[in-house]
Amino acid sequence: MDELRKRAKELLEAGTVKVVIGYENGSAGKTRALFARNAAEADKLIFDSRCIMNLAAYLTKTEVKGIGKMAITAPLPAMRAIIQLASEFQVSDDKLMVLGLTPDAKMLEFKSLSEVEEYVHKSAIEIEAKYNEKLEKLNGMTPSERWNFWIGELSPCFKCYACRAACPMCYCHKCTVEFNQPQWIPVPSDDLGNLEWHMMRAIHLAGRCVDCDACYNACPLGIPLNLLTKRMLIDAKEYFGGYQPSIKADHLMSTYKPGDKDNFIM
Amino acid sequence: MKIEKKIIRKDSLEKLFDKLRGSNHEVFAPMTRNGKLSYHPVDKFSEISDGYIQTTQSSKEVSFPRTEKLLDYSKNADGMHVKGIDPEQIPSVILWGVRPCDTMGIGQLSSIFNWDYKDEIYNNRLSKVTVFGFSCNKADEYCFCTSVNGNPGSTEGSDILFTMMGENGDYLAEIISEKGAAAAAAAPELFTEAGNAEKEKYLASVPVKFNREEIHDKLDKYFESPEWVEQSLKCIGCGACAYVCPTCACFDIQDEQHGKSGKRVRCWDSCGFSLFTLHTSGHNPREVQSARWRQRIMHKFSYMPDRLSVYGCTGCGRCSRACPADMNILEHLITIKEAAL
Numbered sequence: 001m002d003e004l005r006k007r008a009k010e011l012l013e014a015g016t017v018k019v020v021i022g023y024e025n026g027s028a029g030k031t032r033a034l035f036a037r038n039a040a041e042a043d044k045l046i047f048d049s050r051c052i053m054n055l056a057a058y059l060t061k062t063e064v065k066g067i068g069k070m071a072i073t074a075p076l077p078a079m080r081a082i083i084q085l086a087s088e089f090q091v092s093d094d095k096l097m098v099l100g101l102t103p104d105a106k107m108l109e110f111k112s113l114s115e116v117e118e119y120v121h122k123s124a125i126e127i128e129a130k131y132n133e134k135l136e137k138l139n140g141m142t143p144s145e146r147w148n149f150w151i152g153e154l155s156p157c158f159k160c161y162a163c164r165a166a167c168p169m170c171y172c173h174k175c176t177v178e179f180n181q182p183q184w185i186p187v188p189s190d191d192l193g194n195l196e197w198h199m200m201r202a203i204h205l206a207g208r209c210v211d212c213d214a215c216y217n218a219c220p221l222g223i224p225l226n227l228l229t230k231r232m233l234i235d236a237k238e239y240f241g242g243y244q245p246s247i248k249a250d251h252l253m254s255t256y257k258p259g260d261k262d263n264f265i266m
Numbered sequence: 267m268k269i270e271k272k273i274i275r276k277d278s279l280e281k282l283f284d285k286l287r288g289s290n291h292e293v294f295a296p297m298t299r300n301g302k303l304s305y306h307p308v309d310k311f312s313e314i315s316d317g318y319i320q321t322t323q324s325s326k327e328v329s330f331p332r333t334e335k336l337l338d339y340s341k342n343a344d345g346m347h348v349k350g351i352d353p354e355q356i357p358s359v360i361l362w363g364v365r366p367c368d369t370m371g372i373g374q375l376s377s378i379f380n381w382d383y384k385d386e387i388y389n390n391r392l393s394k395v396t397v398f399g400f401s402c403n404k405a406d407e408y409c410f411c412t413s414v415n416g417n418p419g420s421t422e423g424s425d426i427l428f429t430m431m432g433e434n435g436d437y438l439a440e441i442i443s444e445k446g447a448a449a450a451a452a453a454p455e456l457f458t459e460a461g462n463a464e465k466e467k468y469l470a471s472v473p474v475k476f477n478r479e480e481i482h483d484k485l486d487k488y489f490e491s492p493e494w495v496e497q498s499l500k501c502i503g504c505g506a507c508a509y510v511c512p513t514c515a516c517f518d519i520q521d522e523q524h525g526k527s528g529k530r531v532r533c534w535d536s537c538g539f540s541l542f543t544l545h546t547s548g549h550n551p552r553e554v555q556s557a558r559w560r561q562r563i564m565h566k567f568s569y570m571p572d573r574l575s576v577y578g579c580t581g582c583g584r585c586s587r588a589c590p591a592d593m594n595i596l597e598h599l600i601t602i603k604e605a606a607l
């Protein structure tokens with residue numbers, strides 16, 4: 001941890017970056033985002049297993065970007081999110097430095113996002129084994145059973161959009177759910193309104209979701225939204241050879257090529 | 267009416283529940299789902315959670331549902347036809363297990379729905395609700411009711427307030443209103459005389475951290491403070507705080523139309539969303555999150571007391587517990603209190 005604090009202070013004191021985004025102790029034993037802009041603030045930086053929020057979600061936030069060049073302390077899921085954001089032109093080397101973190105809180109220094117990408121590519125995204133049983137159970141359901149499962153699970157949703165706000169990939173200034181001419185997604189938090197909202201969000205994350213569980217961790221009502229995105233990772237593997245965020249590679253779901261098969265349309 | 271004190275045995279609460287449940291009342295009580303506590307219609311006493319400090323969601327949904335139909339409409343050759351809500355269809359509800367910070371919130375929420383326009387549907391729903399408050403015998407670091415004129419044993423907003431006298435002890439029942447007396451009359455045999463029983467020694471200790479009037483006065487000069495940006499850099503702009511809040515009342519009106527008929531629906535909304543204030547022109551008077559966070563605090567501690575003579579915060583601490591970014595309203599209010607102006 002001393003290494004991370006020391007490096008953060010150096011970067012701030014030298015003016016290399018204006019802010020180091022990291023974790024600090026929060027309320028009731030939780031952790032929260034820290035925006036260190038001077039050495040004294042950098043002393044509050046921490047990293048441990050409680051640091052589950054994906055801080056990459058702040059990289060596209062207007063007021064945070066407005067501070068100036070950013071450094072971010074990033075465990076693997078955040079690094080993956082950063083590479084996906086780079087591939088979507090949301091972050092770049094001239095505005096962002098990455099201080100990587102291993103699970104045992106060792107700091108990894110990267111000179112560029114390409115080096116972050118190299119590190120990220122050393123391992124594939126693996127769905128945690130504890131989800132296998134649930135995912136297999138869902139897969140074994142008939143369509144109507146699955147429909148009923150999701151209607152039930154989503155019924156408490158009051159559409160606070162914490163899942164969207166906590167997701168590094170949900171950076172649109174205007175989300176599809178907010179278009180009202182026409183109103184694509186019903187506004188009420190009822191069966192259909194909730195189902196359409198969560199399906200729409202999940203599909204927009206296909207081939208982009210880095211499986212960080214930020215959506216699930218953010219949900220104040222504990223809805224297992226990450227089962228939807230994990231399912232898409234499985235499908236990405238089965239139908240498209242797997243998903244790995246890459247700065248330059250084609251996007252899994254949103255790249256059209258003239259030679260694509262179109263026999264499924266008619 | 268004068269508050270009437272009675273004793274009800276712990277094991278008699280279930281009998282009271284069964285009597286009321288069987289007398290055409292729906293009972294809304296805290297139930298756990300996905301590890302979170304919220305108010306749901308309950309059929310069996312055993313489904314009710316107890317021992318909680320606070321529920322994740324407030325009980326406001328009983329009078330202000332997250333999605334509520336206001337009217338049906340249809341169009342045919344004769345013109346437009348509108349059918350409103352029949353108040354007779356609104357069920358009688360016992361709201362069971364509500365903490366005093368939430369019962370205090372009922373008055374604050376009602377003052378918004380009765381400010382200029384008297385909201386008939388809201389008032390009709392509330393008129394059918396009998397509130398069973400349960401005093402707090404424990405609190406956590408998020409609780410600050412005593413800083414906003416509440417207390418863990420406050421009778422404000424309850425029709426009956428139950429206070430557990432000691433761990434697993436019997437309950438002191440304070441019958442506060444006519445509605446409360448009517449509910450207790452469903453099973454008078456379960457209530458005995460209270461004698462000199464006092465609740466104070468059984469109540470949680472919640473230290474006073476500030477005084478709401480001093481926050482109100484500070485805010486008069488605090489609008490341009492750079493502290494709003496400081497506090498809200500970590501705010502991710504979701505609506506969790508507003509939706510779990512017992513007094514947040516903002517809503518959006520939607521027409522859900524299919525063909526020539528549809529329904530008009532009121533849906534919760536939040537000042538934390540960027541779209542909330544977006545004008546058709548594209549201009550947004552609250553363009554950044556700090557302006558939205560400021561609005562949330564100003565509304566509760568400045569605008570509401572100025573316009574409605576009530577504050578909009580009960581110190582329940584839910585917004586802080588629910589916040590996915592660990593924004594902590596108590597910390598922020600203390601910063602405002604301590605600000606040198």
